[in-house]
Amino acid sequence: MKKIRIEERANWQQKVESAGFFFHTVEGARYWDERGFYQFTHEQITQDIEGPTQALHEMSMDLVDRVVNSEELLTRLAIPSRFHDLVCDSWKEKHASLYSRFDFIYDANGPAKMIENNADTPTSLLEAASIQLLWLEELIHQGTLPPTATQYNTLAEDLVSAFASFETDTPFYFSAISGSIEDRGTTDFLRKMASLTGIDARHIDIEDIGLTDAGRFVDLDGNWIERLFKLHPWEHMFHERYGTAITGSGTGFVEPAWKAILSNKGMLPLLWEFNKGHPNLLPAFFDAAAEKPVPTGWVRKPFFSREGANIELRTSDGEHIVEEGPYTEGPSILQEFSPLPKFDDSFTLIGSWVIGDVPSGIGIREDDTLITKNTSRFVPHVVLD
Structure with a gap:
């Protein structure tokens, strides 16, 4: 695994926007960054990324099976008791999952270490599945990369296969918070993949979903929303106004x-x-003393933090790093600190995707700090021996 510097394409902004990627710049800074790429060998991908991803996915499914059969574990995970049956029934009735993403620490000098599982509302999908692949194809076409260069990336075709398992006789709604360009880009890409299987894929802003007196969720025309992809986390839904109507x-x-x-x-x-x-x-481990300082060599993470918010770590050398955010209440965990590898001046995190039950590709994020955030840069990758 190595990072290679390269010239960015002329007019790259227009090129990525033509593929629906409008959040390539965040707060005036690059989010998509093609001034370099990460290069892997086929063996590194298959043995160190793809294999562990499959193993971790199977361990995660085993964990779900254990938890749904234990009120004590459901409670330890801070799932409200009134939703225990909803969670358990959805598993026992085999409600289908579409995707998830493991985040890995990996530098090819040891096994990949999973630091979390983004299993409900992972983003960075459009750029991982489509934008970096279009970048690769153009660089091969212009001779910058050899024809033997590939990517670990079957995300789009695996998504189409996953959607093919859904019925096509009812509309499938895709929802995100209005005003979020990133979330809309993600759901629009998913709608495109779904439509390729013949599904009537429709967008609706989460704020526009209505609730009838009979307890049905409906669109702006009063049509029942029978199937809904929601880029909105369950832990929020459990506590929102219409949460009790879900069941x-x-x-x-x-x-x-x-x-x-x-x-x-x-x-x-x-x-x-x-x-x-x-x-x-x-x-x-569960954090039994969240009021105390983070021990040296450990990371404190709130149960429900996202995009690096409210992460607090103390390195093995005693350096103390805190990322502020809104997740100041609720339980937390302690995870052993393992540093992200540093390439040039950037700390690097690998996101390894699972579509359905299939490991399907990676996306790479960089940051100037040890905590990966929503503003961390996305950098493409190449597989080439």
């Missing part, structure tokens, strides 16, 4: 309610407890 609404949700077990960081200590010593896991 009786008859709507099928993607991601399903059982993803609430994997979408909070409380799953990390449970995963370690049930698979202690696994080479792709870091030791993690």
